[in-house]
Amino acid sequence: MKMRYTDLPALNIDMLELYRERFQQSLTELADASPNSRLAWNPGYNYHYYDDGRLLTAISDGGVFSRPHFCLPLGNLDAESLASQLGTLAEIFKESGFCCFCSMFVDELYKPVYEEAAERCGYFIEWDYNDDYSDYVYSAKNLRELKGRRFRAKRNHINSFIRDFPDVEFLPLAAPMRADILTVVEEWADEKSADVNNLRRSDYLPIKYLLEHMEELAVKGGVIRLGGRVQAFAIGSEFEDRAVIHFEKANPDFANLYPLINRYCMREIFPTVLEVNREEDMGIEGLRIAKQSYHPQKMLRKFRAYFMKDSCK
Numbered sequence: 001m002k003m004r005y006t007d008l009p010a011l012n013i014d015m016l017e018l019y020r021e022r023f024q025q026s027l028t029e030l031a032d033a034s035p036n037s038r039l040a041w042n043p044g045y046n047y048h049y050y051d052d053g054r055l056l057t058a059i060s061d062g063g064v065f066s067r068p069h070f071c072l073p074l075g076n077l078d079a080e081s082l083a084s085q086l087g088t089l090a091e092i093f094k095e096s097g098f099c100c101f102c103s104m105f106v107d108e109l110y111k112p113v114y115e116e117a118a119e120r121c122g123y124f125i126e127w128d129y130n131d132d133y134s135d136y137v138y139s140a141k142n143l144r145e146l147k148g149r150r151f152r153a154k155r156n157h158i159n160s161f162i163r164d165f166p167d168v169e170f171l172p173l174a175a176p177m178r179a180d181i182l183t184v185v186e187e188w189a190d191e192k193s194a195d196v197n198n199l200r201r202s203d204y205l206p207i208k209y210l211l212e213h214m215e216e217l218a219v220k221g222g223v224i225r226l227g228g229r230v231q232a233f234a235i236g237s238e239f240e241d242r243a244v245i246h247f248e249k250a251n252p253d254f255a256n257l258y259p260l261i262n263r264y265c266m267r268e269i270f271p272t273v274l275e276v277n278r279e280e281d282m283g284i285e286g287l288r289i290a291k292q293s294y295h296p297q298k299m300l301r302k303f304r305a306y307f308m309k310d311s312c313k
Contacts, residue, residue: 003088005068005096008048011058013039013213015049022056022074024239028107030300031135031244031279033072036217036237040206040246044199047071050088054081059092060104064199068098069304071105079116086121086307101307108301118307128304132283135300136291140243140273143266143294150295157256158263165226165254170264173221173235178211180230181223188249207247210235222265224250224257232261234269242275258290 009015019035031037038047038058045063049056055073062068070089073082093101101123106114111127118125146154162168171177182204189195189202196204210219220243221235232250236243245265250257270276277300281288 002095003050003092005048005059005061005092005098008050008059008092011038011042011047011049013216016216018051019049019056019074022051025076026072026074027077027109028072028074029135029137029242029275029277030072030105030107030302031246031277032105032302033074033107034237034239034244036210036219037244037246038071039213039217040209041199043205043209050085050092052085052088055085057085057089059089061096061098066104067100067102068093068096069102069104071103072107072110077110077113079113079120082113082117083120086117086123090307103305103307106303106305108303111303114305118305123307123309126306126308128306129301130283131301133280133302135280135302136278136294136296137298137300138276138278138294139297140266140270140276142297143262143276144271146263154259154263154293157259161254161256161260168224168226168260170261170268171223171225172269173214173219173223173233175214177223177230177233181211181233182208184230184233184249184251187251191252203247207235210246220269222261222269224261224264226254232257234261234265236265236270236276238270238273241273242277243270243273244277245279248278262294 016035023035044065045060047058047060049058055075055077057073058071060069090101114125185204185207186196189204194201196202199205219235220238223230224232231254234245234248236245250261278291281291
């Protein structure tokens, strides 16, 4: 019996242990591939998954964000293991009526693996790249200490805020804060006239998901409280010597809250990690300026791969 996308099990929190196992075997540092990110944004992609005992591959029908694709397979990924899975993936795409045989969120690290596996299976790859979706990775020590001339403005902003608001407090993320954090997100969405249930306009639903599953997903983060209210928050994950910050928001009525929540989190919540991935800027100019102002030590480039034999339009 030929396999279709709808025949595959849906990606959900029930398969978290398997996903974590395959992710830990992988060498990728992309935030998109991390368990919490993939599960939180899953409503926008409708991922199902195929696991052959070596590689776990998330497959999307496109959802609301993209076209049908499979993600970077997780596990001990090499040319042999990928080549052995490509035939099944191609069959799933064909039987599901998906036009192009496409892979998204491909870590640059694995481009040679993709090329060799494609050649073994009689494909060639057309690569697509957009700099808007590269992950920013920083030295965690730099973000904790903010030393040197290049971080002078950040230190000044933080010191100015603390002088103006000496009663400001930082608290580690905890379940009773959920409603207050979601209120911050709702107010942010209202300011931008965005429907919180529209995944293309608001990250309310992914944030809500992580907050609802804080314990199972080992979500970490913190909030800044001022005037009896949560005014800023950050939500992330930790993987041995590195962290990922998935979401960070602050009340725009208070200048300099972002540098404050950033440093507090790195000092209090992630005190031992070596690197922190603060995800992509999505081509948003203000976000790009903010992320570049922290001087990333590297960028993680991700690609889209189109597997071609004849033509695919």
